[in-house]
Amino acid sequence: MDEQTKEMHFDALIIGAGFSGLYQLHRLRDHVGLNAAILEQGSGVGGTWYWNRYPGARCDSESQGYCYFFSKKLHQEWQWSERYPGHSEIRRYLNFVADRLNLRTEIFFGTKVCRCTFLTQQNVWHVETEKNKSFYAKWLITGVGCLSSTNVPNIKGLSSFEGNWYHTGQWPRGGVNFKGQRIGQIGTGSTGIQAAPVIAKECKHLTVFQRTANYSIPARNDSWDDDYTQWVRNHFKELKSLVQSTPSGHPFRISSNLTMEVSENERQSIFNDAWLKGGLRFRGVFSDLLTSSKANQQASEFIKSKIQRKISNPETAKILTEIDHPYAAKRPPIDTNYFETFNRDNVALVDLKADPISEIFAKGIRLRSGVEHELDKIVFATGFDAMTGPLIKLNVVGPNGNLKNYWRDGPINYLGLSIPGFPNLFTITGPGSPSVLSNMPVSIEQHVDWITKCIQYCTDKKIDLIEAGEDAAQDWTIHVRETANATLLPKVKHSWYLGANIPGKPRVFMPYAGGLVTYRQICNTIEKKGYSGFKLLKSTGATNIKKIDLQKLRSFALGI
Ligand code: NAP
Secondary structure (H helix, E strand, O other): OOOOOOEEEEEEEEEOOOHHHHHHHHHHHHHHOOOEEEEOOOOOOOOHHHHOOOOOOEOOOOHHHOOOOOOHHHHHHOOOOEOOOEHHHHHHHHHHHHHHOOOHHHEEOOOOEEEEEEEOOOOEEEEEEOOOOEEEEEEEEEOOOOOOOEOOOOOOOHHHOOOEEEEHHHOOOOOOOOEOOEEEEEOOOHHHHHHHHHHHHHEOEEEEEEOOOOOOEEOOOOEOOHHHHHHHHHOHHHHHHHHOOOOOOOOOOOOOOOHHHOOHHHHHHHHHHHHHHOOHHHHHOOOOOOOOHHHHHHHHHHHHHHHHHHOOOHHHHHHHHOOOOOOOOOOOOEEOOOHHHHHOOOEEEEEOOOOOEEEEEOOEEEEOOOOEEEOOEEEEOOOEOOOHHHHHOOOEEEOOEEHHHHOOOOOOOEOOOEOOOOOOEEEOOOOOOOHHHOOHHHHHHHHHHHHHHHHHHHHHOOOOEEEEOHHHHHHHHHHHHHHHHOOOOOOOOOOHHHOOOOOOOOOOOOOOOOOHHHHHHHHHHHHHOOOOOEEEEOOOOOOOOOOOOHHHHHOOOOOO
16 A cells, blocks of 8 residues: 555545454455555554463454354365464454555555544545544545553552562563563453463462453363364355354353253252363353343352362462352453462462552552562453543544543444444444453444444445434334343443443443344344434435433433
8 A cells, every 4th residue: 555645535544453443444445346455554464463462362252253254165174273372363364364455555564543534515534543544435444453452550659669660451462571580460351361371370479460350261271183174165155154153242142041940959060061072152051141130140159169178278269259249240260270370379369349449659560558569570361441432532523522421421323333423334343242241253243244234234335324313223222221130140240341440431331241142133124124213315415413311311321
């Protein structure tokens, strides 16, 4: 691409070169015939996996389901090496896809978007980049992921720390040397649980600072042999149909059994089998683990007792299992030797519930009690300003104002795909869609296919503008909240699903908890009805957006 040109015009611009952006570019360029391009901040493809290179970074979805299913040819050519793909292997996979589909020619790397403004006179999006370049396009599609806006907590004194510190979501490309060093890790979510065992093996001493104890199921990762690869290749059709027919998009079925309808012995045996199989499958052994407190308690107690048995020091075991939320109401981690890591001589656990961090000082971390932990490096495994964060950061301005203002009380949109007052903008895996509650590539393919069809429809019918209608968006937003309220998912204090991990962020359950199958049906019906709920216009000029009844929405806000 001509890197010198300051202004470039396209039919469609896509932001982000991860799973979403790559497939969207392929569909719009190669199937609709649009002049489309991707703007990507990093210097390579990968999206989430371009940035998340921390020790132990690995996907929790199983490899046979963590891939594209739109092309049998691609599927047959690729070979995963393990049950769960590691971060570098996922980057290799996405590079392989970009090469096979010849996508690189339409990707602007090193291009960070800093503002997107809809120009009402021309009906185009003006996208400005950090390097003062301007791109224009009729269609703007975000593929920025749900977990790309990192959260470094505002802890007093960080700038005075004499060592280096890192956030796991922006890990240096060349890696970090921990050899002979004293490391402090803050955070014990899915990331921290993956990182700690690997860091512990490399460093002189690791101190894990835990605010909230977490469940974790053993991942039981293993390598794939050629026979299994062949089996996966031979079962392309079945695997595709499986991931598209389960509510989570994972390549396993959710049992229809109810937890309390089986005998105590049978229940324990089912939990135990799932524990031995490992991974996210544990969530699916009964259908009511996320809807019945009683059922959930059975699973929670089982997991806690298993964890306790792994840890030799009873005090450490107590701190690691004083878990304050139902199992899987926060995104459930899976691990490789996480709890066993605390049996190592070079690992210590700090209970921040009992003694919170008061500040970071030149030599390390000081707790409220005055206890000091001297450290050479600090690792922040402290998560993300999830889902809305990456979109708001783009500084998107529609005819009626900035998205940040429009979403100040939480995300309002239709299907997680389209926002009133932001014409011709589509948000792949946006808040209000199943996204993070599902196996992402499967959700991404569904969104990209839907958006592509919609753009094809508008092109065929010569429609200038399409955007979510306010009534449809309001109803959808309420439906998303009601659906979550029917589960245990909102019953958590600090969950990024609720935005509760970010100070000042509205506490609203963001993903759609109704399941991918139901969601797909809803999207298909709306498409078949000629995009019911959307405003389709052939005119130009600002669309007047009706005010959403925020009072009504707030009554569905979640509290515990
Ligand atoms: P997270 O789940 O939000 O966990 C952040 C951790 O940092 C929590 O333990 C949190 O404690 C702690 N924390 C945050 N601010 C803190 C503060 N000021 N002081 C002390 N502790 C603080 O973030 P994550 O682990 O990065 O995971 C985010 C999501 O990324 C996952 O849920 C998952 O969806 C995805 N992910 C996926 C994979 C995979 O597929 N392999 C791997 C990693 C991550 P509290 O719990 O008390 O807030």
